[in-house]
Amino acid sequence: xxxxxxxxxxxxxxxxxxxxxxxxxxxxxxxxxxxxxxxxxxxxxxxxxxxxxxxxxxxxxxxxxxxxxxxxxxxxxxxxxxxxxxxxxxxxxxxxxxxxxxxxxxxxxxxxxxxxxxxxxxxxxxxxxxxxxxxxxxxxxxxxxxxxxxxxxxxxxxxxxxxxxxxxxxxxxxxxxxxxxxxxxxxxxxxxxxxxxxxxxxxxxxxxxxxxxxxxxxxxxxxxxxxxxxxxxxxxxxxxxxxxxxxxxxxxxxxxxxxxxxxxxxxxxxxxxxxxxxxxxxxxxxxxxxxxxxxxxxxxxxxxxxxxxxxxxxxxxxxxxxxxxx
Amino acid sequence: xxxxxxxxxxxxxxxxxxxxxxxxxxxxxxxxxxxxxxxxxxxxxxxxxxxxxxxxxxxxxxxxxxxxxxxxxxxxxxxxxxxxxxxxxxxxxxxxxxxxxxxxxxxxxxxxxxxxxxxxxxxxxxxxxxxxxxxxxxxxxxxxxxxxxxxxxxxxxxxxxxxxxxxxxxxxxxxxxxxxxxxxxxxxxxxxxxxxxxxxxxxxxxxxxxxxxxxxxxxxxxxxxxxxxxxxxxxxxxxxxxxxxxxxxxxxxxxxxxxxxxxxxxxxxxxxxxxxxxxxxxxxxxxxxxxxxxxxxxxxxxxxxxxxxxxxxxxxxxxxxxxxxxxxxxxxxxxxxxxxxxxxxxxxxxxxxxxxxxxxxxxxxxxxxxxxxxxxxxxxxxxxxxxxxxxxxxxxxxxxxxxxxxxxxxxxxxxxxxxxxxxxxxxxxxxxxxxxxxxxxxxxxxxxxxxxxxxxxxxxxxxxxxxxxxxxxxxxxxxxxxxxxxxxxxxxxxxxxxxxxxxxxxxxxxxxxxxxxxxxxxxxxxxxxxxxxxxxxxxxxxxxxxxxxxxxxxxxxxxxxxxxxxxxxxxxxxxxxxxxxxxxxxxxxxxxxxxxxxxxxxxxxxxxxxxxxxxxxxxxxxxxxxxxxxxxxxxxxxxxxxxxx
Numbered sequence: 001x002x003x004x005x006x007x008x009x010x011x012x013x014x015x016x017x018x019x020x021x022x023x024x025x026x027x028x029x030x031x032x033x034x035x036x037x038x039x040x041x042x043x044x045x046x047x048x049x050x051x052x053x054x055x056x057x058x059x060x061x062x063x064x065x066x067x068x069x070x071x072x073x074x075x076x077x078x079x080x081x082x083x084x085x086x087x088x089x090x091x092x093x094x095x096x097x098x099x100x101x102x103x104x105x106x107x108x109x110x111x112x113x114x115x116x117x118x119x120x121x122x123x124x125x126x127x128x129x130x131x132x133x134x135x136x137x138x139x140x141x142x143x144x145x146x147x148x149x150x151x152x153x154x155x156x157x158x159x160x161x162x163x164x165x166x167x168x169x170x171x172x173x174x175x176x177x178x179x180x181x182x183x184x185x186x187x188x189x190x191x192x193x194x195x196x197x198x199x200x201x202x203x204x205x206x207x208x209x210x211x212x213x214x215x216x217x218x219x220x221x222x223x224x225x226x227x228x229x230x231x232x233x234x235x236x237x238x239x240x241x242x243x244x245x246x247x248x249x250x251x252x253x254x255x256x257x258x259x260x261x262x263x264x265x266x267x268x269x270x271x272x273x274x275x276x277x278x279x280x281x282x283x284x285x286x287x288x289x290x291x292x293x294x295x296x297x298x299x300x301x302x303x304x305x306x307x308x309x310x311x312x313x314x315x316x317x318x319x320x321x322x323x324x325x326x
Numbered sequence: 327x328x329x330x331x332x333x334x335x336x337x338x339x340x341x342x343x344x345x346x347x348x349x350x351x352x353x354x355x356x357x358x359x360x361x362x363x364x365x366x367x368x369x370x371x372x373x374x375x376x377x378x379x380x381x382x383x384x385x386x387x388x389x390x391x392x393x394x395x396x397x398x399x400x401x402x403x404x405x406x407x408x409x410x411x412x413x414x415x416x417x418x419x420x421x422x423x424x425x426x427x428x429x430x431x432x433x434x435x436x437x438x439x440x441x442x443x444x445x446x447x448x449x450x451x452x453x454x455x456x457x458x459x460x461x462x463x464x465x466x467x468x469x470x471x472x473x474x475x476x477x478x479x480x481x482x483x484x485x486x487x488x489x490x491x492x493x494x495x496x497x498x499x500x501x502x503x504x505x506x507x508x509x510x511x512x513x514x515x516x517x518x519x520x521x522x523x524x525x526x527x528x529x530x531x532x533x534x535x536x537x538x539x540x541x542x543x544x545x546x547x548x549x550x551x552x553x554x555x556x557x558x559x560x561x562x563x564x565x566x567x568x569x570x571x572x573x574x575x576x577x578x579x580x581x582x583x584x585x586x587x588x589x590x591x592x593x594x595x596x597x598x599x600x601x602x603x604x605x606x607x608x609x610x611x612x613x614x615x616x617x618x619x620x621x622x623x624x625x626x627x628x629x630x631x632x633x634x635x636x637x638x639x640x641x642x643x644x645x646x647x648x649x650x651x652x653x654x655x656x657x658x659x660x661x662x663x664x665x666x667x668x669x670x671x672x673x674x675x676x677x678x679x680x681x682x683x684x685x686x687x688x689x690x691x692x693x694x695x696x697x698x699x700x701x702x703x704x705x706x707x708x709x710x711x712x713x714x715x716x717x718x719x720x721x722x723x724x725x726x727x728x729x730x731x732x733x734x735x736x737x738x739x740x741x742x743x744x745x746x747x748x749x750x751x752x753x754x755x756x757x758x759x760x761x762x763x764x765x766x767x768x769x770x771x772x773x774x775x776x777x778x779x780x781x782x783x784x785x786x787x788x789x790x791x792x793x794x795x796x797x798x799x800x801x802x803x804x805x806x807x808x809x810x811x812x813x814x815x816x817x818x819x820x821x822x823x824x825x826x827x828x829x830x831x832x833x834x835x836x837x838x839x840x841x842x843x844x845x846x847x848x849x850x851x852x853x854x855x856x857x858x859x860x861x862x863x864x865x866x867x868x869x870x871x872x873x874x875x876x877x878x879x880x881x882x883x884x885x886x887x888x889x890x891x892x893x894x895x896x897x898x899x900x901x902x903x904x905x906x907x908x909x910x911x912x913x914x915x916x917x918x919x920x921x922x923x924x925x926x927x928x929x930x931x932x933x934x935x936x937x938x939x940x941x942x943x944x945x946x947x948x949x950x951x952x953x954x955x956x957x958x959x960x961x962x963x964x965x966x967x968x969x970x971x
Contacts, residue, residue, distance in 0.1 A: 027955040034365060035654020043658070047373070060953035061369070064731070066525040067507055074521050086955065106521075145780060151512050173779040175509040175772055180647045180654070181591050187645060188463045190780045291661055 024057045029088040031069025037198060038089050041118045041255040044293055048284040052274035068152045073107040079260040084267035087115060089257050092250040093154050095307045099318045100325055111261045113268055114303040116275040118255035121294040122218035125195040126211040128186050134212045136229050140168045145191040147182035148174050154196035158217055161247040161324040165240045199224055199294050219248050243320035249310050253303045272300045333680035342382045349389025350692045357397035361530060361726020363410040364391040368655045370952050380663040381681050387659060388685045391652060392444060393693030395631040399436040403429055404551060404707050405719045406541025412595040412631040414533045415603035418758060419623030421541060426619055427552045430705040434566025435621050436628045437694045439577050443629030444690030446581035447636025452683045458644040462589055468785030471773035472794035474766050479798045480604030484758040490868050492759035497861040498832050499760035500767025501839055501854060502527055508850040510775045515850060516842055527739055528730045529596060535743025538723045540751040543893040546716045551708040563701045569621045576606055576622055577629045584630030588637025595631050596765045602630035636686055643667050717921035718936050721914035724901040725944055728910060732956055737902035744898050748890040753825040771853040822883040826876035829868055836861035909959035910948060915941040
């Protein structure tokens, strides 16, 4: 009896790992915690992309938060995987990391493979109606506070660059744990503005009645909200204009999805084809619309070409851009 | 009134009620398993709600989320393993009661406190609906700083009869928690170049190491949960419920703490339950000291962590601003179902909002009812032989730890904090005080920098800040006076050489951190420097006692330390190796079987059954239901490399 049990135990130990290796799954890693735009984008994709991949795998979303997604980006850059069974979405501002922080080798956008960017819609700076900062002029001349999470996030990078480029007088408060905390501090009147907010967030509920939208932030004006000044239309010298445009350029590859550097060419082609197919999938488009997601997809190859362009900018412009976001 | 009747009618539809019950049962299961919590449950359940109507969807989701903090009490009380991070405080007195043969009493009190706390949270949410906005906006970062500082003065309440050691433990807890990228400058503090540590040490694993592992080691040594000679108390469950009712003011106060702090984004359940526990410890009432089986130490955190759920819905409903990661997922679910949280939702769809409140209330009633029904059978676990129980519980702890980031370094953290927990337990260093420092220290720093950036020093003139900081000063002065008068700790027994080693190690950590601070920007270094300096000052005061301890070897100390080391290496280390080698399904099962053989368990078939059930549970939850990606087991990697060299 005892021998039988030991034998059974042995068999159990040897066969059970099969459970682990058997499942065919595509994992979408998110560099932020649950909730928020990146998580929303990943979960939207997870519900639709499976059928477009060979074997129609299960698609699961996993959150790997840390350091404004740099943690996941670094993990992915160091990943030896070649099978493309895992992809990731990390901050779009990381695509400019070699410009903003050239000493930092944690992530190099040229070494990973970009699969798609989910939107290039503009983002905005806004204030609460009760803040008394209703116009662009007031935004640039009054003394007030802008809320931001970490210094690597667009919530800091955009207002910091605007402040230096246009000589604004506001202060940036950092250390908020997330956009929710920033918004609540705004409601309390602790801070008066926030920058880098997507259009979907602005159109929720009565937000458009509660907020003054001050600036449209992008590399070219989209005009989705009528009458909102475009940041690059403001008077500034050409060098600053080019540098600020470079800072804003990460917005044109927003919510990007990446694959590990060693991903095989065949698998890369499969993944990119699946994203291309999604662009015309009406159910996917309708679902994105229902969830308020501003879907304007850019193919992976185009994203890589755009990033190459950003990183090949005039060194003087890059240096000015770096100075703007300090 | 009309909206209330409509909401009752809506929720009373059989299908929705059935989904609510399914959610509650799922939440109870998740709460029992260490390392899992409501967030895990929501990620699994939200995709299942796509085709449901909003009321049914939220009956399922909120039903689950409302009760994980009810059932997490079961492992906390019975085996000293917190089911979720929200039950760590319950371990202290709950498990102490179980050892005394009063498991049913502790569980009865915990469930009834959870029920009343949960209902109180729902009631506060309902009452707050008309005045939600001013209520949520009431506390700013200055007030939160003052609340946190006040919470830290409660360390003395959690330090047992040795306040100096408790103080050092709390300071070391804060120093550990300062690790990671600092909130102001983004500088890396004692991350040892590891990306893994950028967000700090994972709190969930620290809790498992500090509380679960030492209690399991102790349980294995004792032979069974109930101490020898203690018999199971008759009518314990009823007694526990009646004690909750007798302590109704405490239940409501703790519920108030839970609901109010739950409404503040950035204040998690870990902070809430410890503040509630420490607040209760200020008035221990009749019965044993806190930490030795005082029923108020079970009632307070359980009431607070269930009331939190109602509170945390407030900012989500009032502004569409989620107060926690769980609420962020729920907010996503609102959007999926075409609902936009905010004032409009309350005005335009009041019956739906009321149905959410009713769901929380009903889930608490059903959850507590189901748990109460299971109390007597579960209490019998107290007499199950430890060699059968401990390997299964330790396996779940191992899975829970590995689940945190699915990185082998999860086990390194578990081993380090298990060693610390074992040493602290053995040598009388307060683990709750360490935990309070761990959860409150970083908040103190963050709230300070936010307040300072927002309003310079003027926030110090806010009425609540003046009141709370003044109260903290009065409490501190009182404590210092009473320490000087009573000299607590003076008569504390000399604990042996290990105590000296632990004390000197903590001082060495403080010195190391001071040295590391020299390379940091001022803003990133200032808080850790102050805390490390205070640690060294307190350690200097303790030095004479540590010196005596080092000079006086205690009989049996070496044997006890060997026993702890054996549990740490063969138990936790062995389990880690098996999970890494064979995976999260086969590894724990192999560990249970190997333990049964090693410990010569008389009924091997039970061990086999336990191994199979653990494997099935691990596979069902972490592969079939959630589809998590796990690193390939080492045997599979080795096999692959043999096949494709």
